[in-house]
Amino acid sequence: MRPQLVVSGITSLSDAILSIESGASSIGFIFYDDARKISMERAAEIVNQLPPFTSIMGEFLDTPVDKVKLHQRVCKLSSIRLCGTENADFIRRLNCRIIKLIRLKPDIEISKIKRNENCIYDFKLNFRMKNDGKRIMLYNRASQAMSKFPKSILSGGINPENISKVLNYSPSAVRINSGAEAFIGKKDKNKLNKIYGAIIEKN
Numbered sequence: 001m002r003p004q005l006v007v008s009g010i011t012s013l014s015d016a017i018l019s020i021e022s023g024a025s026s027i028g029f030i031f032y033d034d035a036r037k038i039s040m041e042r043a044a045e046i047v048n049q050l051p052p053f054t055s056i057m058g059e060f061l062d063t064p065v066d067k068v069k070l071h072q073r074v075c076k077l078s079s080i081r082l083c084g085t086e087n088a089d090f091i092r093r094l095n096c097r098i099i100k101l102i103r104l105k106p107d108i109e110i111s112k113i114k115r116n117e118n119c120i121y122d123f124k125l126n127f128r129m130k131n132d133g134k135r136i137m138l139y140n141r142a143s144q145a146m147s148k149f150p151k152s153i154l155s156g157g158i159n160p161e162n163i164s165k166v167l168n169y170s171p172s173a174v175r176i177n178s179g180a181e182a183f184i185g186k187k188d189k190n191k192l193n194k195i196y197g198a199i200i201e202k203n
Contacts, residue, residue, distance in 0.1 A: 002203040004173035005196055006057060006153070007180060007187065008081075009036035013046045015187040019180075022189065023196030025055060028081065028175070031071055032061035035184050036177070043075045057081055057099070065093050072096060081122060091118050099153060102145070103127075110144040121149045122175060125166070126157030137162065142169050160194035167202045174199075 007019035008028030019027050029043045030036050047056055058077040060068050062084035072080060072094070079097035082090070091098050098119040105127055113121075123145045126135045137157055146152060146169045154171040159179030166174060176195055182188040 001172075003167065003171050003199055005199060006155075006173050006175040007177075007192065008057065008059065008175055009034075009177040009181070009185070010046070010187075011036055011038055011185045013049055016046050016050060018187055018189055019192060020051070020054065022192035023199070024192075025173075026057050026078065027054070028057035028059055028177075029075065030059045032059065032063065032083065040071050040074055043071075047076050055079070059083060060086075062086065065090055068094065082119075088116055088118070091116060101155075104138045104141040104145065104156075106138065106141070108141060110141065110148055113145075113148070115149070120151065120153060120172070121145075122153040122155050123149075124156035125154060139165065139169075142166075146170065158195075160191050160198070163195050163198040164202065167198065 004025040005023050006026045006028060007024040010016050010027045010029055016027050029038050055078045056076055057079045058071050058075060059081040079099055080094055081099040083101040099122050100119045101122045101124060103124045123142060125137050125142055127138050128135050135157060142154060151172045153173045153175055154166055155175035158166050158174055158176055180187050180191045180195060
């Protein structure tokens with residue numbers, strides 16, 4: 001089955017439409033403190049101008065559950081990506097598709113990650129080294145993660161240059177953000193086309 005393409009960090013209607021036209025099966029809005037953060041009101045304006053049945057993902061970081069539910073209703077979110085310390089009880093209180101971010105680390109023990117049947121896992125591949133601040137891609141950890149959680153998403157540091165390698169791990173979806181940008185907050189048509197082209201070619 002062909003992996004889905006999720007394009008996140010959307011900040012404008014033009015980028016939302018560009019992402020959909022470039023093969024994205026879902027677009028994402030970031031609602032926590034980030035360079036691409038968007039307000040609930042602005043996201044709702046964009047969503048209301050998109051084609052019917054567009055899949056919308058909202059991203060949150062340790063946000064109170066009632067506030068998450070408000071965003072879900074106002075922005076017509078199809079899925080919610082949780083990027084913080086949200087636990088199983090928090091997840092149970094949300095009534096939609098839940099994506100839980102797991103930040104991979106060089107020393108993480110994949111075997112100790114407990115499966116939650118109420119969510120889909122999103123494994124973040126890139127890791128910032130403490131000594132020099134350099135980001136590395138933890139492909140070896142991705143292999144282990146996908147072996148234990150085969151219907152998962154891969155994200156973090158994915159771009160046109162490494163998308164083919166990422167696809168070798170057979171994720172259900174890939175989440176793209178900065179790797180498809182011309183600059184922060186602005187998507188690049190050529191990069192999006194290269195990424196989606198690699199998905200088509202792989203399958």
